[in-house]
Amino acid sequence: MDAIRTWGLTKNYGRRTALRGIDLSVPAGPVCGYLGPNGAGKTTTIRLLVGLLRPTSGAAAVFGHDTVRDRERAQRLVGYLPGEFVAYPDLTAGRYLEHLGRLRGGADPSAVARLAERLDLDLTARIGTLSHGNRQKVGIVQAFAHDPPLLILDEPTAGLDPIAQREFLAMVREARDRGRTVFLSSHVLSEVEAVADRVAMLSQGRLLVTEAVDKLKSRAQRRIDLIFDTDPPEEPLRAVPEVRSCTVAGRAVHLMVEGSTARLLQVAAPHRVVSVVTHEPDLEEIFVNYYSREVPQP
Numbered sequence: 001m002d003a004i005r006t007w008g009l010t011k012n013y014g015r016r017t018a019l020r021g022i023d024l025s026v027p028a029g030p031v032c033g034y035l036g037p038n039g040a041g042k043t044t045t046i047r048l049l050v051g052l053l054r055p056t057s058g059a060a061a062v063f064g065h066d067t068v069r070d071r072e073r074a075q076r077l078v079g080y081l082p083g084e085f086v087a088y089p090d091l092t093a094g095r096y097l098e099h100l101g102r103l104r105g106g107a108d109p110s111a112v113a114r115l116a117e118r119l120d121l122d123l124t125a126r127i128g129t130l131s132h133g134n135r136q137k138v139g140i141v142q143a144f145a146h147d148p149p150l151l152i153l154d155e156p157t158a159g160l161d162p163i164a165q166r167e168f169l170a171m172v173r174e175a176r177d178r179g180r181t182v183f184l185s186s187h188v189l190s191e192v193e194a195v196a197d198r199v200a201m202l203s204q205g206r207l208l209v210t211e212a213v214d215k216l217k218s219r220a221q222r223r224i225d226l227i228f229d230t231d232p233p234e235e236p237l238r239a240v241p242e243v244r245s246c247t248v249a250g251r252a253v254h255l256m257v258e259g260s261t262a263r264l265l266q267v268a269a270p271h272r273v274v275s276v277v278t279h280e281p282d283l284e285e286i287f288v289n290y291y292s293r294e295v296p297q298p
């Protein structure tokens with residue numbers, strides 16, 4: 001069963017359409033990144049998924065529970081981090097998390113302590129006195145503390161320092177390894193790339209693509225540098241179907257290759273290659289290509 005499923009999910013704010021008929025399917029298990037530029041509709045989708053907004057039309061379900069008709073049951077399965085995390089400013093972080101734990105039927109206090117320690121969060125500080133990044137940590141701890149089957153996290157690393165970011169990404173991977181599903185929004189590709197198995201890309205309220213990160217990468221162009229011991233075999237290299245561009249500089253050849261590099265390496269091998277440097281494909285480029293194909297809506 002899908003952890004998240006939406007059918008023609010549409011949301012208007014007055015005359016403004018924020019989401020246009022989204023059909024999203026997130027299988028239980030992998031980490032799914034939800035990517036899109038500012039204003040694309042990520043927060044709107046997430047608020048619909050956690051039952052804080054009602055769709056204008058269409059529907060959404062969490063593990064098969066409709067987020068409007070069966071809201072409470074759906075919500076019980078979700079740990080949610082809002083984009084702007086706010087909590088009672090007069091309570092200490094520890095008291096607030098204890099209170100939430102009781103509301104949720106007794107979350108394990110040692111889980112809260114462990115998560116706080118990992119993120120270097122002072123549980124004795126009053127929430128109102130915390131910096132933005134430390135408040136964000138309180139939000140992360142409350143989302144993870146009861147170890148829900150689905151984590152829905154809106155821009156989770158916003159405001160976190162690099163050490164807390166790294167710890168957070170490790171927590172996401174561990175949740176995945178325990179069989180939890182994580183759906184996290186971001187407009188920062190590198191953080192999604194670091195942790196997500198799949199990505200869904202949104203632009204102007206429309207879903208452009210949902211794809212496994214590996215598959216996207218296999219379609220990406222990859223930069224390869226070959227250094228030869230003699231003059232490079234330029235023409236045979238150019239003739240390899242996957243080669244998109246080829247620049248020769250002395251005994252070095254700089255290539256852009258789309259898809260498999262097997263045929264290229266076969267052609268190069270008999271020509272005394274002394275060095276092969278492969279650069280990781282750049283997802284950024286794929287995203288820019290998708291977004292630049294977008295036709296603005298009237």
Ligand SMILES: Nc1ncnc2c1ncn2[C@@H]1O[C@H](COP(=O)(O)OP(=O)(O)OP(=O)(O)O)[C@@H](O)[C@H]1O
Binds near residue numbers: 013018044045083
């Ligand atoms: N309460 C609201 N009233 C009117 N318009 C809204 C409201 N909330 C969002 N919008 C509009 O809906 C669109 C989608 O906004 P949303 O916040 O979902 O995007 P986002 O992808 O989360 O953006 P960001 O990355 O900037 O947080 C935007 O055009 C935004 O201006």
